[in-house]
Amino acid sequence: MQLWEVFLRPRNGMHHQHVGSLHAVDAEMALENARDVFTRRGEAASIWVVPSAAIVASDPADKDELFEPAMDKIYRHPTFYEVPDGVANL
């Protein structure tokens, strides 16, 4: 059986988030299984299932070149900036 990744959207206005994976022979069964396995407690307003083989993943060996450069750029965090006095609505 094929492996599928499951994404749930909890409410309108939210985005789909990955919650896990499951086995199914086709898309219809994947949706049904996702409903049965991941939405037993009212977690979802919408389900996406995607064949795991369709996911393109980064190589763990590339983590230094991909992610390390972001580590010292503290100015990319909003907390880096001091809010001047008198600025409203922040």
Added chain:
Amino acid sequence: MKFPMASPTSEPTAVPGSAALPDAAVVADACLIASHRLSEWVSNAPTMEEDVALGNIALDLLGQARGLLSHLGDEDRLAYFRDAAEFRNPTICELPNGDFGHTVLRSWFIDAWLERVWCAWLDAGDEVVRGVAEKAIKENAYHRRHSSSWVIRLGDGTDESHRRMVDALDALWPYVGEIAVAGWIDTVEPVLAEAALPVPELPADGREVGSLGRHTEYLGALLAESQSLARQFPGATW
């Protein structure tokens, strides 16, 4: 409302495909017994995903049974302290699970029957019965989707799965007379056709008549298991 006991004097009319719509007592027991059979798959289903699916459906059916039984009397007494002859479910509900294909085909037949029941009960005068039907109709829509998709997948699957579904159909069809209410065959037939399975002539009625308290040998064994704890430790809570 008192739980109506089976009357041994009333015989069903034997016109194929026109079984009477069941009363609340028959449906309550059908849901209870069908739920128990599905619960027997828990920890034994072909995949973990299917294990959860069958457990979910069993719990839906149990909820429907409870809604009706508690309306008809003391639900615990009715579930745990009646003997086989006092149960009124159609006999197809109590048949052993067989293989997975056999189970999903039986579920498909029962789900199609319950759909007719819940739809009819949306206009019921009894507020509780109507309430149970309103809740159940959404659950039943999913049950039908689950069972029918498996019937089609296995019936029109491999040579082996097709052979098993033909065997299941041969074994179950003699029991559908009890549940073949008006409209039932119209729901069932297209799915059997898509599953590349034959649609035999409808039997006039069942081999036994569960609504009269006449059951197969399998119900006693089922009850022995499902009632054992309550009978051994009356009033037990956990």
